[in-house]
Structures are given as C-alpha cells and as structure tokens.
Amino acid sequence: MNPIAIKRINRALAYLCLIVASAFFMIPFIWLVSTSLKPLTQIFTFPPEWIPHPIMWSNYSRAVEYIPFWTYLKNTAIITIVSTLGVIISCPLVAYSFAKLEYRGRGILFFVTLAVMMIPGQVTMIPLFLLFTKLGWVGTPLPLIVPQFFGVPIYIFLLRQFFMGLPDALREAARLDGASEFRIYLQIMFPLAKSAVLAVALFQFMGSWTDFMGPLLYLTNEPSYTVSLGLQQFQSQKGSEWGLLMAVSTLMTLPIIVLFFFLQKTFISGITFSGIKG
C-alpha cells in the first residue's frame, strides 16, 4: 500500500473512533433536549422515542413561569460574574509573588498554600457557616463571592506554574526602564499570562454557575436562589414536571457550551504542568 492510502485509512479510523466515543457522550445530552420538547404523555411511553411529537416549544415558556426563572438566573449570573472577577483580581497577584518576587516568609506561605489544597472543604464548612451567620451574610450571595477576592489555593498554584515559565529577563528590562513592580505585573506579566488567567476564570465560572452545595448552605430564602437550587422545585409533591425540568436544564447549559466552544484552545493551552513535583 502506498503511504497516501495508509494516511487516508488512518484518518478515517481516527474520525470513526471520535464519532463513536462522541455518540456515547452525546446520547444523554440529546435525550435531555429531546425530553425538554416532549408532551408529558410521550415522556411515559415505552419503548422510549427520540423525536418529540408534537414538539412542545411551550415547555420552555411554561418552565420559566413555573419557577421565578429570571430572578434565579439573575442571582446565578451575579454570583458567577462577581466571584470570577474576584478570582481574576486576587489569584494572579498572589501567584506572581510566589513565582517571581523574593520576600521573607514566601517559602512558608507557599508551603501552607499547598497544604491547604489538601484539606477537604467540609473541615472549614461548619465554622465558616457560623462566621457568615454572625456577619449576617446567610441568605445573601456574599459568602459565595467575598472569599474569592482573597484567593483560591488551587488557582494560585496553577497560575504560579504558569508564571514560573515566563523569563526573568522581561522583568529586568522593565525595571531598568524604571517601572515599578506593580506596573511590571500589570502591564507585562499579567497580559502574558492571559491564557492561564482565562483557564482559571473559566474553571471558576463553570464551578459557580453549576454550584449546588454552596447555594444550598447559604441561600436560605427563596428570592436569593440560584437556578441550580431552583431545579429542585420541579420535583414537587404533585409529581415531577419532567419536560419543564429538562427545558430549564437545557437553558442553563447552553451559555457555557457556547463559551467553551470558542475558548477551548486558549483554555487548554493555559493549563501548564511543567514543574509539578512529588
């Protein structure tokens, strides 16, 4: 066989593998969308059918009226955007100091940061709950937003790895030109770390957007609920509104799918692991 033919066969095989595996990952999602468009009677047919008939677009409008969807969406968006902003402001700053600045106590502080990464969130969950209760923050989004402005260990670690890879010569040159340390960070280093910051931002965005346990603990009054919490309301005493539930789930998932599709390349290149040592 000539090399070109072999190359063609290889490529065809590659696509075959990708498509088969994709199908496995797609089936539940297609099912989600399909169910979201079915009338209640068709949801309970056996054997199950893929194509809804008639297509119930009204599931969507009914779903957003069944729960205060827009309020929940607004709450979710505020928590997500503000906490992501917090992460972008605090984490690269601290990571940069771990990677490039020399100061007394840096080693110890970084060691403690690594140790903290290992601690399950459940250890601090109860005291934090009490702290936020004392501050009167329970029932508001503050417990889900404020800590992000003070740094998240895993993101600090990830960004530190990235900053370690940037050459020191850049800093030296800028310093000779008389730039202050903060200007060097803001105008040279931070822009260079864009892809890593984006990766961290996307992790935080997705985490916040889909978080369940945090809102379950802290958002105790209904007007402050997020969509994740709101989903539970479709499973009421009267029985579950499956179609509506699936409709809201689809609505909630779409924005991040679009976001990921456009950002995936920068996102993946921003995660760097050279330098993880056991």
Added chain:
Amino acid sequence: MAKLADSVQVNAIPSARKRALRRTNVIGWLFASPWAIGLLCFYAIPMLMSIYFSFTTYSILQPGEFVGMNNYRDLFHDPLFWKSIYNTIYFTVFFVPLSIFFGVALAMMLNMKVKGMAVFRTIFFLPTLVPQVALAVLWMWLLHPNFGLVNGMLANIGIDGPSWLGGESWSKPSLILMSLWGIGQAVVIYLAGLGDIPDEYYEAAQIDGANWFQKTRKVTLPLLTPVIFYNLVMGMIGAFQQFTLPYTLTKGQGTPANSMTFYVMYLYENGFRYFKMGYASAMAWILFIIVMALTGIIFITSKRWVHYQGK
C-alpha cells in the same frame, strides 16, 4: 554574645542595600496580602474552630459543652458512619482507576491532528457543563427501570435491564457510570499535559522505527505520569467528597437501603439537618486524616512510577 555578632553583621550591610531588602519584603507581602488575609480568615481560624467543635456537643441552637473524645467514640459505634465509609471507598476504588484509564485514552484521541477537533472537544466537555443537579435528574430518567432509555435499548437486544438506581446492588455502579460521563475536566488536564510533550521525542522514536503502540508505551505514558499523578490525587480527593449527585438522586435519603449514603452526605445531614455540628466536625477531621493518609501513600509510591522530564 550571638546577638551582638548578629547586629554587627547586620550593620555591616550598607544601609542602601538594607533599605532595598526591606523594600522587596514589603512589596512581596503587599502582593501576597489578599491571600495572607484569606488564608487566616477562611482557612486557618475556621480549622482551629473546627478542631475545637469536634470535641464538643456544639449545635447552632446551643453553645454545647466540651466532651473530649466522645464524638469520635460515638462515630466508631455508628453503623451508618461505617456504611458511608464503605460506600465512599467502594465508589473511589472503582471510579478513580476507571476515570484515569478512560481519561487518558480520550485525551490521546482528542490530541490527534484532524479537522473539526474543537467540536469533538466540546462534546466531551459537554457533560461537565451540565449542572450536576440536572445531570442527576437526567440520569434518573435514563435509568428508569420501566420508561428509561437504557433499559429500552437493552430490551431491543433482548436483555432484561436491572432496576439500576432502584436496587441496592446496582445503585453504586449506576453512580460510577454517571460520574464517568463527567470526566471532561480531567481530560482537559491530560490534553494540556500531552501538549507539553516535545515533538522531538516522537520524531526520535519515529527514526528508530517505533510503531504507534511503542510510542505510546515508551514516550507518551511515561511523560504523562506527572499529570496522571496529579489527576489521581485530585480524583481521589474529589471522589471522597462526592455529594451533589447522590444527594439529588436520593433527595438526601441515601436510598435504597443506605447504599447511596456517602460520607460527605452523611456529614451534611448530621451538621445541617440534625444540627449535630460537633459530631459533623469530628467526621470532617476523620475525612481529613483518611485523605491525608491516602495522599501520603500515593506520594510515596509515586517515586517509583512518576517520571519528570529532565531527570
């Protein structure tokens, strides 16, 4: 005497350099200050409080009293505590190795250089984008014994499907299946790791006449071990903290027959439903000790199988 010598030495440093040194210290700490405060407020102090609580009968309603090791002793006599440990370990032991195997395989597939990869990568990442609450409900439906798609498909090929989440013997395997569907996050990290492997290694292997299988075994896998190691540790920590899926699936009940009562779920129930905050704090610390011990074991064995570039 030693003090005197120190101060003499310090004085020996020219004052301009001393000032510069102090300046770098101040700047460094200014950069690190958000995290220094965060570490203290959101980690260090809460941890100390949590240790103290674990020795008391604290509940939100009452201040509680100091009871020494009582919470820990009671836990060891609590059958549901043991059941939750068993369930959690069962899940971890099956899920983590499977997720590493499939994660690496998928990442290698998604690292091929063919057109349209952005679409495929998005598809694999899709399940991690679906909120876990929605995911749980969706799978409840897919695995429904009578109306579910999975049993419907099995019926097509003449297999009488199990009751999945409805029965004790299949509930945990069902949860593992669902969780495997969400390995996209780990796959992205493997992909980043694959991107870090220099092309020269493959070119050299090519010249030596290595086939795909040999290249995978001798180049890709060894150079990917640091990332596998990372995902192993993170995967294990994550598996031990399993909460949202089983909580939503069983509405916090752990049904059937407590086969879905996972450690953190039981912790949450104790703390926030029965308000046994002291008891729950003790559970959190036992979890910490278990996770630390397992991480330690992985770290020790990692010296045998994790290869770093340039070593």
